Amino acid sequence: xxxxxxxxxxxxxxxxxxxxxxxxxxxxxxxxxxxxxxxxxxxxxxxxxxxxxxxxxxxxxxxxxxxxxxxxxxxxxxxxxxxxxxxxxxxxxxxxxxxxxxxxxxxxxxxxxxxxxx
Amino acid sequence: xxxxxxxxxxxxxxxxxxxxxxxxxxxxxxxxxxxxxxxxxxxxxxxxxxxxxxxxxxxxxxxxxxxxxxxxxxxxxxxxxxxxxxxxxxxxxxxxxxxxxxxxxxxxxxxxxxxxxx
DNA sequence: TGTCGATACAACCTGATGGTTGTACTAATG
DNA sequence: CATTAGTACAACCATCAGGTTGTATCGACA
Numbered sequence: 509x510x511x512x513x514x515x516x517x518x519x520x521x522x523x524x525x526x527x528x529x530x531x532x533x534x535x536x537x538x539x540x541x542x543x544x545x546x547x548x549x550x551x552x553x554x555x556x557x558x559x560x561x562x563x564x565x566x567x568x569x570x571x572x573x574x575x576x577x578x579x580x581x582x583x584x585x586x587x588x589x590x591x592x593x594x595x596x597x598x599x600x601x602x603x604x605x606x607x608x609x610x611x612x613x614x615x616x617x618x619x620x621x622x623x624x625x626x
Numbered sequence: 627x628x629x630x631x632x633x634x635x636x637x638x639x640x641x642x643x644x645x646x647x648x649x650x651x652x653x654x655x656x657x658x659x660x661x662x663x664x665x666x667x668x669x670x671x672x673x674x675x676x677x678x679x680x681x682x683x684x685x686x687x688x689x690x691x692x693x694x695x696x697x698x699x700x701x702x703x704x705x706x707x708x709x710x711x712x713x714x715x716x717x718x719x720x721x722x723x724x725x726x727x728x729x730x731x732x733x734x735x736x737x738x739x740x741x742x743x744x
Numbered sequence: 745t746g747t748c749g750a751t752a753c754a755a756c757c758t759g760a761t762g763g764t765t766g767t768a769c770t771a772a773t774g
Numbered sequence: 775c776a777t778t779a780g781t782a783c784a785a786c787c788a789t790c791a792g793g794t795t796g797t798a799t800c801g802a803c804a
Contacts, residue, residue: 516643523641528710575748593704599650660780695780747804748803753798758791760790
């Protein structure tokens with residue numbers, strides 16, 4: 509569970525509508541894999557694979573309850589994705605501020621403005 | 627045409643680290659495709675493709691400036707992704723509230739007669 | 745303990761993705 | 775107007791992702 513919440517996997521997992529729906533349904537944390545599968549026009553195995561993708565991305569967890577394995581969404585995974593977007597928004601606001609600065613100051617000559625990394 | 631800001635495309639686009647970096651750099655909105663390409667260990671054409679993916683997802687736009695086409699990130703695209711995550715968080719909070727309700731009320735009647743025992 | 749419900753996993757097919765090279769279009773510039 | 779920087783796009787290739795079926799495991803229970 510080291511790489512549990514890898515950002516690449518999180519976004520990739522969220523890129524599929526079926527998987528987003530599984531995430532949504534699993535917030536309630538009541539359904540097993542087979543029950544989830546009933547909601548989609550595909551095989552049980554396909555849904556099982558989707559759940560596996562979500563699990564690898566750290567977006568859901570499975571817990572054995574009786575003979576089923578109940579799927580629950582893991583809020584931390586979603587938080588990881590949110591943080592990335594928050595970061596962009598922060599940078600975006602910074603850009604706006606800088607534009608405002610340019611308007612008020614109007615000092616020319618800022619050419620090699622580069623490198624910021626992340 | 628198409629689905630301007632399709633959520634599938636947005637998340638899929640953000641699933642690639644190179645593309646996320648392009649989004650980040652393009653917030654400044656200063657570099658053309660070739661300038662962006664200089665930062666990555668791949669061909670110009672490959673970067674061009676990445677930009678195209680971001681463009682289709684509504685995450686960036688291109689504007690001709692001189693002989694270059696400057697790439698700028700489009701905040702609306704990011705906002706679309708954020709809205710999805712916000713929705714999940716909202717549902718998540720609702721779940722917590724419902725759990726709290728169950729604890730305080732404890733009046734059954736909502737039974738599906740499931741998960742017997744523990 | 746033998747059966748059934750629920751889950752896991754492997755093998756396979758197909759289309760999408762991420763990378764390459766090569767060629768062609770477009771617009772500054774000498 | 776010929777050249778060249780910058781971009782676009784097509785063809786091609788390898789790998790991955792989403793789906794299928796088929797078989798195996800595992801836990802509950804008559």
